[in-house]
Amino acid sequence: MNIADIAKLAGVSPSAVSRYLNQGYLSQEKKEAIRKVIEETGYRPLAQAQALRTRRTKTIGVVLPKIDSFSVSSVMAGIDSVLEQRGFQILLADTHNDPLKELDYLDSFDDQRVDGVILIGTVFTARHIAMLKKSRVPVVVVGQQLPGASCVYHDDYHAFYDITTLLVAKGCRTLGFIGALPQDKAAGQERSRAYCDALRDAGLEDQAGHTAVAGFSASSGREKAQELLETYGPLDALVCATDSMAVGALQYLKSLGLRVPEDIRLTGQGGSDLCGVTTPTITTIRYFYEDSGANAAVLLLERLEHPDAPAKEIKLGYQIVENESSR
Amino acid sequence: MNIADIAKLAGVSPSAVSRYLNQGYLSQEKKEAIRKVIEETGYRPLAQAQALRTRRTKTIGVVLPKIDSFSVSSVMAGIDSVLEQRGFQILLADTHNDPLKELDYLDSFDDQRVDGVILIGTVFTARHIAMLKKSRVPVVVVGQQLPGASCVYHDDYHAFYDITTLLVAKGCRTLGFIGALPQDKAAGQERSRAYCDALRDAGLEDQAGHTAVAGFSASSGREKAQELLETYGPLDALVCATDSMAVGALQYLKSLGLRVPEDIRLTGQGGSDLCGVTTPTITTIRYFYEDSGANAAVLLLERLEHPDAPAKEIKLGYQIVENESSR
DNA sequence: ATATAATGTGAAATAGATTTCAAAAACAGG
DNA sequence: CCTGTTTTTGAAATCTATTTCACATTATAT
Numbered sequence: 001m002n003i004a005d006i007a008k009l010a011g012v013s014p015s016a017v018s019r020y021l022n023q024g025y026l027s028q029e030k031k032e033a034i035r036k037v038i039e040e041t042g043y044r045p046l047a048q049a050q051a052l053r054t055r056r057t058k059t060i061g062v063v064l065p066k067i068d069s070f071s072v073s074s075v076m077a078g079i080d081s082v083l084e085q086r087g088f089q090i091l092l093a094d095t096h097n098d099p100l101k102e103l104d105y106l107d108s109f110d111d112q113r114v115d116g117v118i119l120i121g122t123v124f125t126a127r128h129i130a131m132l133k134k135s136r137v138p139v140v141v142v143g144q145q146l147p148g149a150s151c152v153y154h155d156d157y158h159a160f161y162d163i164t165t166l167l168v169a170k171g172c173r174t175l176g177f178i179g180a181l182p183q184d185k186a187a188g189q190e191r192s193r194a195y196c197d198a199l200r201d202a203g204l205e206d207q208a209g210h211t212a213v214a215g216f217s218a219s220s221g222r223e224k225a226q227e228l229l230e231t232y233g234p235l236d237a238l239v240c241a242t243d244s245m246a247v248g249a250l251q252y253l254k255s256l257g258l259r260v261p262e263d264i265r266l267t268g269q270g271g272s273d274l275c276g277v278t279t280p281t282i283t284t285i286r287y288f289y290e291d292s293g294a295n296a297a298v299l300l301l302e303r304l305e306h307p308d309a310p311a312k313e314i315k316l317g318y319q320i321v322e323n324e325s326s327r
Numbered sequence: 328m329n330i331a332d333i334a335k336l337a338g339v340s341p342s343a344v345s346r347y348l349n350q351g352y353l354s355q356e357k358k359e360a361i362r363k364v365i366e367e368t369g370y371r372p373l374a375q376a377q378a379l380r381t382r383r384t385k386t387i388g389v390v391l392p393k394i395d396s397f398s399v400s401s402v403m404a405g406i407d408s409v410l411e412q413r414g415f416q417i418l419l420a421d422t423h424n425d426p427l428k429e430l431d432y433l434d435s436f437d438d439q440r441v442d443g444v445i446l447i448g449t450v451f452t453a454r455h456i457a458m459l460k461k462s463r464v465p466v467v468v469v470g471q472q473l474p475g476a477s478c479v480y481h482d483d484y485h486a487f488y489d490i491t492t493l494l495v496a497k498g499c500r501t502l503g504f505i506g507a508l509p510q511d512k513a514a515g516q517e518r519s520r521a522y523c524d525a526l527r528d529a530g531l532e533d534q535a536g537h538t539a540v541a542g543f544s545a546s547s548g549r550e551k552a553q554e555l556l557e558t559y560g561p562l563d564a565l566v567c568a569t570d571s572m573a574v575g576a577l578q579y580l581k582s583l584g585l586r587v588p589e590d591i592r593l594t595g596q597g598g599s600d601l602c603g604v605t606t607p608t609i610t611t612i613r614y615f616y617e618d619s620g621a622n623a624a625v626l627l628l629e630r631l632e633h634p635d636a637p638a639k640e641i642k643l644g645y646q647i648v649e650n651e652s653s654r
Numbered sequence: 655a656t657a658t659a660a661t662g663t664g665a666a667a668t669a670g671a672t673t674t675c676a677a678a679a680a681c682a683g684g
Numbered sequence: 685c686c687t688g689t690t691t692t693t694g695a696a697a698t699c700t701a702t703t704t705c706a707c708a709t710t711a712t713a714t
Contacts, residue, residue: 076421
């Protein structure tokens, strides 16, 4: 069942059917005749043929590090809610945390497979920047600020500046920080820098060195908490770069018999369910992942409509959810 | 840059280039000439044109209820790991828990947009069955057994039979069950039926009525736990159909001042991180979501190769992770 | 050396839409 | 009724690959 068959059945030319499908010039009678035939046959134009001809696929590629993660899948949900409503499909590219595959996928999307790309980024190398520069397909980055590129990200710096300041205001004087890899600008550098700046501004610069770098798992949070306590002695507070790290740290602290928050305070980031079910519940910085995905999708669609508009950055806020671990 | 350009540059015909790309007959010299030109130009054939001609898209559609959920995103990760390795792409269709949209997506995938579909199903109506019957594209269902269809699912019945029996063996005599909607055959019917059967077989059939139906959230688990306790009085154990329900129930039990497991035992299902971070940790039935996704992908690829092979069902096992809440 | 089989090659048809272009039809104004 | 617009219409070109077919070249067997 193709457009020619429909045309024959409706007694018109294929062009007329095409115009019907794309709201072109057409008399009422023919419109009606075509409508009827399409309804009866359940005809739907073949997406590939349309894409071949028009060079538009109505499909967006999403490159992400790992779909089975709270933050990433939330961003995805936000992206989807916008795109679905605008009739776009999503082609998924999961790199399984391999930044090299990120490049591969970006490259493979750069032909006309998709109309645009959303990149949920982690690490940006020089090759990433080069790739984004030369890309003919518009790209929007989520989760990282990338000057010159369209991007949507959270205000990591102020989030961690605030939470550190909050702990100091509660009377914490000896602090520790469990951070992420510095290659990750948002989760690694910014959060760590904010922590140090906040301490400096509070006159506690001597604490700035009490930092460790963990992976994004609870177990590595646990290890690094141990490392910090064993290296620097008892601490008043532990700022963690993510909720899962904080959960791991909490388990370690409890295993030592330390009371949280009485003996040591603790904070995470993300706003995941985990923080609400531990004992004590963990104070966290809530990020609006779904919003960030939705914003990225809107930004990308805007770029598709106005390809020459300048790149736009959207910085999203955060919300400190004060739970028991910092009271 | 199309196949004709490449052909011209390499001094051959487009057919030769096509054969090069599809390992057809070709002399070594021409192969080499073409290889070189492709390398220099970075040419990659246009996917839409290939798909139009061959009627194969190398793309699989995945229809799912909600991407930002632990189980669903884990299944996705499993699907992806297999498909990626076999050079297939994933087109995502998130129904946001609307079974009607499920039908829409299945329908829209039934043209030649994708080579096959994986459906992470919840509720199956008569229209679903009809749709699957008439579908020209192979479909594999994940998470639900559907006689006659290819599917991959967990052994919900035995999982819940076992865990109920385990609680009885520990001495529990008055039990309660928080289940899911019966429209969901796997999570609703099977688990509930297994719970009742296990009680009957243990000679405790009078307990079988102590059940409530909750949504998949912690808050509804909390409500239903309250409902059960207020209706049936003190209980020895609470079997929950999912981890999140169990978390909600636990919060309620603790708010009453009940000790878990001393005063009342509690179990969940899923094997999510949540179970390991609560106090006490929650005994759960671990499912192998990633495996189920991977199995579904393999099954689907098999069907693509042997379209006439009979439908195949894969029933996956489970693992009871005994944590503190049932000791 | 000849018949036969195997291998290599390009021209042309094909997949299913959209879009351009020129012509036909309808309409208005004189 | 004729001329000039405006509105409709379909034939044909186009998008980019694959595949068939017929032919040309080798290689192998007799």
